[in-house]
Amino acid sequence: MEAIFTFFIGLGLALDICAIGLSSGTAIQKDRVVIISRISILVALFHALMLFIGWLFGSFISEYVEAWAKYIAAVLLIFIGANMIQEAISDKDKESILSFHTWSGLIALSIATSIDALAIGVSFGVVHNSILLLVLITTPIILITTAATFWLGGKISDLIGKRAESLGGGVLILIGLLFLL
Secondary structure (H helix, E strand, C coil): CHHHHHHHHHHHHHHHHHHHHHHHHHHCCCCHHHHHHHHHHHHHHHHHHHHHHHHHHHHHHHCCCHHHHHHHHHHHHHHHHHHHHHHHHCCCCHHHHCCCCCHHHHHHHHHHHHHHHHHHHHHHHHCCCCHHHHHHHHHHHHHHHHHHHHHHHHHHHHHHHHHHHHHHHHHHHHHHHHHHC
16 A cells, blocks of 8 residues: 555656656757756656655654654645645746756756655655655656656647646645545
């Protein structure tokens, strides 16, 4: 059962980067394969790193918040999901300050898109869920989704970009509510 929840968390995280990939894929004109490969690998690695760091922190504080662990995990997931939905309906473009042609721009994108993973890692650490399973399931999902959405970005960004982030937020909210049950 934990693997199924973890899979859907991976999808939720992937749908967040999906919105950026779909709307920013058109900005990558030269060296598409190289740049999209770099973006995908860095985003996936930063997600894995943030999940692990969050899990370590969550594991550390879990003994102090044991009675409230599932509520903390649920609130974090619901908050992240609601934030993703709020960002999807706002007019701000996350990608407008990022350059995909520089390492600093790629790292900034990777950090910006993996902050949610940090909070999810904390929630998994608090409730003592497996970090290995979390990283092994979510990282390939994020890698593949990032590559696919940046590649397809120019073709369908106007059609689904914001909807993808809203869907990802909704998935995380549902998982947060399931934590309460």
